[in-house]
Amino acid sequence: PKIVTLPGDGIGPEVTAAAVAVLREVAPDVTIEEHLIGGIAYDTHGDPFPQVTRDALKDADAVLLGTVGGAQDSAWNLLPRHLRPESGLLALRKALGCYANLRPVRVQPGLEYLSPLKAELARGVDILIVRELLGGVYFDGDRKIDGDTAYNTMRYTTPEVERVARVAFWAAEQRKGRVTSVDKANVLEVSELWRRDVTALRDREYRGIHLNHEYVDSVAMLIVSDPSRYDVIVTENLFGDILSDLAAVIPGSLGLMPSASLGDGAGLFEPIHGSAPDIAGKGVANPAAAIMSAGMLLRHGLKRPEGANQIDRAVALALREHPTRDLGGKADTQTFTRAVLSALE
Amino acid sequence: PKIVTLPGDGIGPEVTAAAVAVLREVAPDVTIEEHLIGGIAYDTHGDPFPQVTRDALKDADAVLLGTVGGAQDSAWNLLPRHLRPESGLLALRKALGCYANLRPVRVQPGLEYLSPLKAELARGVDILIVRELLGGVYFDGDRKIDGDTAYNTMRYTTPEVERVARVAFWAAEQRKGRVTSVDKANVLEVSELWRRDVTALRDREYRGIHLNHEYVDSVAMLIVSDPSRYDVIVTENLFGDILSDLAAVIPGSLGLMPSASLGDGAGLFEPIHGSAPDIAGKGVANPAAAIMSAGMLLRHGLKRPEGANQIDRAVALALREHPTRDLGGKADTQTFTRAVLSALE
Numbered sequence: 001p002k003i004v005t006l007p008g009d010g011i012g013p014e015v016t017a018a019a020v021a022v023l024r025e026v027a028p029d030v031t032i033e034e035h036l037i038g039g040i041a042y043d044t045h046g047d048p049f050p051q052v053t054r055d056a057l058k059d060a061d062a063v064l065l066g067t068v069g070g071a072q073d074s075a076w077n078l079l080p081r082h083l084r085p086e087s088g089l090l091a092l093r094k095a096l097g098c099y100a101n102l103r104p105v106r107v108q109p110g111l112e113y114l115s116p117l118k119a120e121l122a123r124g125v126d127i128l129i130v131r132e133l134l135g136g137v138y139f140d141g142d143r144k145i146d147g148d149t150a151y152n153t154m155r156y157t158t159p160e161v162e163r164v165a166r167v168a169f170w171a172a173e174q175r176k177g178r179v180t181s182v183d184k185a186n187v188l189e190v191s192e193l194w195r196r197d198v199t200a201l202r203d204r205e206y207r208g209i210h211l212n213h214e215y216v217d218s219v220a221m222l223i224v225s226d227p228s229r230y231d232v233i234v235t236e237n238l239f240g241d242i243l244s245d246l247a248a249v250i251p252g253s254l255g256l257m258p259s260a261s262l263g264d265g266a267g268l269f270e271p272i273h274g275s276a277p278d279i280a281g282k283g284v285a286n287p288a289a290a291i292m293s294a295g296m297l298l299r300h301g302l303k304r305p306e307g308a309n310q311i312d313r314a315v316a317l318a319l320r321e322h323p324t325r326d327l328g329g330k331a332d333t334q335t336f337t338r339a340v341l342s343a344l345e
Numbered sequence: 346p347k348i349v350t351l352p353g354d355g356i357g358p359e360v361t362a363a364a365v366a367v368l369r370e371v372a373p374d375v376t377i378e379e380h381l382i383g384g385i386a387y388d389t390h391g392d393p394f395p396q397v398t399r400d401a402l403k404d405a406d407a408v409l410l411g412t413v414g415g416a417q418d419s420a421w422n423l424l425p426r427h428l429r430p431e432s433g434l435l436a437l438r439k440a441l442g443c444y445a446n447l448r449p450v451r452v453q454p455g456l457e458y459l460s461p462l463k464a465e466l467a468r469g470v471d472i473l474i475v476r477e478l479l480g481g482v483y484f485d486g487d488r489k490i491d492g493d494t495a496y497n498t499m500r501y502t503t504p505e506v507e508r509v510a511r512v513a514f515w516a517a518e519q520r521k522g523r524v525t526s527v528d529k530a531n532v533l534e535v536s537e538l539w540r541r542d543v544t545a546l547r548d549r550e551y552r553g554i555h556l557n558h559e560y561v562d563s564v565a566m567l568i569v570s571d572p573s574r575y576d577v578i579v580t581e582n583l584f585g586d587i588l589s590d591l592a593a594v595i596p597g598s599l600g601l602m603p604s605a606s607l608g609d610g611a612g613l614f615e616p617i618h619g620s621a622p623d624i625a626g627k628g629v630a631n632p633a634a635a636i637m638s639a640g641m642l643l644r645h646g647l648k649r650p651e652g653a654n655q656i657d658r659a660v661a662l663a664l665r666e667h668p669t670r671d672l673g674g675k676a677d678t679q680t681f682t683r684a685v686l687s688a689l690e
């Protein structure tokens with residue numbers, strides 16, 4: 001199988017290198033091809049998602065991404081929107097047809113102390129957030145800024161809702177069988193459609209799943225005050241962006257959050273943390289999320305659950321024995337990566 | 346001065362009665378007129394915001410609202426959208442022209458233990474969220490559900506952005522002088538307008554204010570992991586709905602969160618908690634947020650800061666000595682209200 005790696009900007013190259021080292025060990029038969037994305041791709045090719053990268057994806061089985069983007073005051077942020085690093089990422093998601101973004105939120109036993117929540121609330125949390133990734137206000141073409149008025153359009157169609165809801169129901173079948181669909185149906189027509197279609201699909205094809213509906217403002221509140229009530233959460237693109245970042249605080253460090261984006265073709269696997277320009281190049285970034293994303297790549301992209309489990313176990317061990325600086329420990333990127341490598345059985 | 350009270354549904358009448366008792370004590374000269382809103386108004390007049398209520402607002406100096414809405418399985422939720430209790434509330438906000446919703450988030454000294462956050466994070470939190478209340482996806486007429494597609498439109502104009510930003514800058518001048526404007530400018534044109542206009546207004550008229558811009562997903566994360574970094578937060582309607590409910594968990598009980606909605610005419614003052622149909626009519630609801638909303642009514646609606654301070658001090662005392670059930674205490678609505686009344690100096 002062929003994997004394309006897109007290290008990107010900031011700490012992206014460092015954490016991707018760590019993930020690649022682990023991947024080579026667990027899956028020595030894969031071919032790895034590295035390409036540019038984001039700000040570095042703009043600097044090199046004048047395009048944050050250049051044609052050469054696009055071409056390389058054609059026969060890829062999975063894509064491993066680092067991070068894209070620069071500091072708040074980066075010159076990249078002064079570019080026209082379509083040339084900024086983030087646009088490269090959005091274009092990549094679109095090109096791959098990755099409509100379902102899976103973000104597991106898990107508090108590792110023994111690491112509850114990292115959470116901003118009281119330990120008794122954080123303990124045992126295990127939520128899977130499924131975010132719709134190709135619809136809503138993110139991609140709808142009906143958008144404009146013109147003089148003193150601007151608008152964007154939150155649009156969904158039934159097929160878009162159904163395909164992502166299917167992923168949530170499928171995931172729930174392998175977990176506790178409960179799905180919470182999140183919307184703002186008391187105010188938005190687009191949420192009325194979302195709620196209707198998710199319910200109809202459950203009634204038609206997933207009768208074994210327990211489905212409930214909650215409002216996004218209420219979930220924002222409950223996910224931090226009573227996280228254990230959730231199993232699988234499914235929601236539209238913008239709500240998913242907000243809720244999954246919010247949920248990421250529960251384990252206590254963004255450095256522990258991997259993600260998988262699945263769809264029609266090759267999946268996209270990436271840590272959810274940003275490019276952290278302040279520590280880029282210093283060799284101190286926590287590569288755990290990137291390594292765990294490589295684990296998700298093995299599980300969902302290459303269908304090798306044994307390899308994925310191997311990585312998860314090794315990361316859990318390394319986190320306990322060699323915590324990185326963001327976790328209050330001392331390990332740098334290399335020390336942590338070595339710890340993972342030597343914990344692989 | 347004339348105050349209109351709209352007790353509404355669920356626990357609304359109980360907590361409003363408590364607030365009115367305190368108001369009569371602190372401001373014996375005000376005239377109080379009670380009217381219907383929400384589900385109860387629909388049941389009585391076939392309209393969640395009936396003409397008789399609308400008429401009563403014409404010469405009101407301020408409006409004190411309880412709560413609207415029923416349980417998830419309430420028959421009200423099967424009505425067409427414009428007849429549901431929530432639509433009564435939205436129509437009321439519109440009729441009053443209340444474009445700026447102020448939600449203070451304050452952790453009272455000694456009550457840190459109520460927070461789901463670790464005590465050291467909750468201690469001393471004092472944030473003011475200013476939510477735009479009459480624009481964005483909530484009211485824009487360009488919305489539809491039709492067959493297998495639906496959409497809503499997030500629209501803002503410069504005057505809408507400026508009037509709410511002014512409220513945030515004005516509030517910051519009386520606090521620590523820092524405003525964080527929240528948007529999703531890396532993806533949305535409507536956020537680009539928001540950011541541009543907030544910045545321009547600061548540069549023109551509020552040069553003493555320290556303004557910064559953050560993305561909504563990042564704020565959702567930081568407001569719970571590092572709440573002390575914020576002073577005043579200003580944002581559009583939907584982001585404000587989500588973030589203010591989220592921030593409400595910091596003090597540990599929704600029962601402690603008042604709000605003020607200000608605009609062209611009479612202000613609207615209401616607790617942010619819901620109608621809690623499960624405990625309605627039992628006399629156990631925590632009326633603190635409604636009483637504190639009456640305090641905000643004195644401060645912002647009638648310009649009587651002394652009365653407002655009197656109420657705030659009395660509530661703080663009552664909370665420590667007679668905590669209600671939602672706070673792990675035993676006091677019922679009446680006991681708590683009496684404690685507030687006797688703590689008024």
Ligand SMILES: CC(C)[C@H](C(=O)O)[C@@H](O)C(=O)O
Pocket residue numbers: 086089090241531532562
């Ligand atoms: C960088 C940005 C466009 C992106 C998003 O909003 O999708 C990010 O916040 C994320 O969640 O991956």
Ligand SMILES: CC(C)[C@H](C(=O)O)[C@@H](O)C(=O)O
Pocket residue numbers: 186187217431434435586
């Ligand atoms: C009930 C609902 C329409 C309302 C809103 O979204 O504005 C509520 O959530 C609030 O925040 O006051």
